[in-house]
Amino acid sequence: MFEAIAFYLFAFLTALMFFITVTTSQALHALTALAAGMIFISAFFFILGADFLGAVQIVVYSGAVMALYAFGMMFFDTTRDVKEKQGNKYIIAGLSIVSAILVVLIFAAPMVTDNITALYPMTEGVGNTQDVGMVLFTKYLVPFEVAAVMLLVAMVAGIVLAGKKMDASLTEMSEAEIEEINTRELS
Amino acid sequence: MEVAYLIETVIKVVVILLIFSALAGIGTYFERKILAFMQRRLGPMNVGPYGLLQVAADGIKLFTKEDIIPSGVVAPIFKIAPVITASTAFMAAAAIPFLPQFEIFGYTVHPIVADINIGILYILGIMGVGLYGPLLGGMASANKFSLLSAARGAAVFISYEVVTGLSILAPIMMVGSLSLIDFNEYQLENGWIVFNLYGVGFIAFILFWIAAFAETGRTPFHLIANDHEIIDGFGTEYSGMRWGLFFIGEYANMFFISFVIPLLFLGGYGDGSILGALALLGKVAFFFFFFLWVRAAWPDVRPDQLMWLCWKVLMPIAVVNILLAAIIMI
Numbered sequence A: 001m002f003e004a005i006a007f008y009l010f011a012f013l014t015a016l017m018f019f020i021t022v023t024t025s026q027a028l029h030a031l032t033a034l035a036a037g038m039i040f041i042s043a044f045f046f047i048l049g050a051d052f053l054g055a056v057q058i059v060v061y062s063g064a065v066m067a068l069y070a071f072g073m074m075f076f077d078t079t080r081d082v083k084e085k086q087g088n089k090y091i092i093a094g095l096s097i098v099s100a101i102l103v104v105l106i107f108a109a110p111m112v113t114d115n116i117t118a119l120y121p122m123t124e125g126v127g128n129t130q131d132v133g134m135v136l137f138t139k140y141l142v143p144f145e146v147a148a149v150m151l152l153v154a155m156v157a158g159i160v161l162a163g164k165k166m167d168a169s170l171t172e173m174s175e176a177e178i179e180e181i182n183t184r185e186l187s
Numbered sequence B: 001m002e003v004a005y006l007i008e009t010v011i012k013v014v015v016i017l018l019i020f021s022a023l024a025g026i027g028t029y030f031e032r033k034i035l036a037f038m039q040r041r042l043g044p045m046n047v048g049p050y051g052l053l054q055v056a057a058d059g060i061k062l063f064t065k066e067d068i069i070p071s072g073v074v075a076p077i078f079k080i081a082p083v084i085t086a087s088t089a090f091m092a093a094a095a096i097p098f099l100p101q102f103e104i105f106g107y108t109v110h111p112i113v114a115d116i117n118i119g120i121l122y123i124l125g126i127m128g129v130g131l132y133g134p135l136l137g138g139m140a141s142a143n144k145f146s147l148l149s150a151a152r153g154a155a156v157f158i159s160y161e162v163v164t165g166l167s168i169l170a171p172i173m174m175v176g177s178l179s180l181i182d183f184n185e186y187q188l189e190n191g192w193i194v195f196n197l198y199g200v201g202f203i204a205f206i207l208f209w210i211a212a213f214a215e216t217g218r219t220p221f222h223l224i225a226n227d228h229e230i231i232d233g234f235g236t237e238y239s240g241m242r243w244g245l246f247f248i249g250e251y252a253n254m255f256f257i258s259f260v261i262p263l264l265f266l267g268g269y270g271d272g273s274i275l276g277a278l279a280l281l282g283k284v285a286f287f288f289f290f291f292l293w294v295r296a297a298w299p300d301v302r303p304d305q306l307m308w309l310c311w312k313v314l315m316p317i318a319v320v321n322i323l324l325a326a327i328i329m330i
Helices: A003-023 A027-047 A049-074 A087-112 A126-137 A141-162 A177-186 B002-038 B056-063 B076-094 B120-129 B132-140 B144-167 B169-175 B181-192 B199-215 B240-265 B274-297 B302-327
Strands: B100-103 B107-109
Touching: A003 A027, A027 A049, A027 B076, A049 A126, A049 B120, A049 B132, A049 B144, A087 A141, A087 B120, A126 B199, A141 B181, B002 B056, B002 B076, B002 B240, B002 B274, B056 B240, B076 B120, B076 B132, B076 B240, B120 B144, B120 B240, B132 B144, B132 B240, B144 B169, B144 B199, B144 B302, B169 B199, B169 B302, B181 B240, B199 B240, B199 B274, B199 B302, B240 B274
Parallel strands: none
Antiparallel strands: B100 B107
16 A cells, blocks of 8 residues: 555656656756656655665766756856747647657557567566676676766766866966966967 | 554654754754864853753754745745755665664564665665755855855765765675675674775775765865855855754764764674674764864865865775775685
């Protein structure tokens, strides 16, 4: 009974949060609702007994949305409403229809066909963490390693792009040095 | 059985909530007294014997002060930010075994609310979410100093999380489990993790300890609150109990992390006897005292120094430490 209560509570909260994310014109509201929705999703993992995935959901998404906040701080005055440009209405309508069809497909697929079965059912006697590890390092080893390499490439690229003057610190320079840099860049 | 379990859980939750809310208040008294003695002052003296009732006076002041929502702030976010800090601190406590199990009137009590088998990951994740409180409070405040403080909060968050995550990997590899109770059992058989594996455990312990200061936002990483600007950073626009909730969250976090460090590295409650329980409380008291000691002894670092420390010094050490642990264990 408690599981049912928890499920409906968190289902309602998650849907509400993502609805706010999409509809509000306030950057801070949208970001906060997004973070809350992502964290509420972890409740479903906990209800299903997938503790590890639930905790990872919290750790990963709280960090990821934190980066979004940093961008929000740079681009908007987060205490004011953002005026959104209403683009092409046909694109909006088309994307809505496509996503609606996708949602129906996702829900209908297990009912219509019998081809979808769980290939790697839970191993008896081991925890959720070990289960994730086994699947990750057998069936999904190649995608896992490729994802790791891609992240490494992205990190190196980011450092190369951003790290040109990484060792220079404005706080430790004297006024004269800062002036010199400014004049050099302006000329 | 179901009903008994439910009642037991509710009682445990209420007890933990009450004890640690009260401890957060008393913690401020300890902090003032200890800081005062280290700086050759007397600290709170006038209210009650040795100033003990200062806590009550502060509480009355916080509860009865007018709750001001300034114009221009994003009101819903502004109101919810302190609640996030306080509630996530207590949510994290759900997976901490505070004492060994004991019997009372023939009924075995496990002093842990939920023994989920990924305990440590859950605790660190939820504690990380706690930093959303300062971030949201600062961004919603419509105040430049608060916004600066929020930006520093984001910087702290992205710096320390990598170090905490990597530093506990070596102990997790030794134990082979993420549950704090399993950590305790392992250390009962194989000795404290600090002394295990030729110093690997010790390095992990030091790294986690340093990161704990950033996690709780204590000096020398107290840069979220910009003390040197003589304002309270994200808390500048807050008053009354909303500000008090930030405070309760910070102190509860300090107590909980002081429980987690001994449980992870220093043998926890040992064999589960009364002596072991007292030893755990003693270790907790030491780590809490150390937080205050460092605050009296060290200045704050700058945000860029914190990021330099976390990313360029601590993270490489943590990675090498994991490699060493793996090689030795093979």
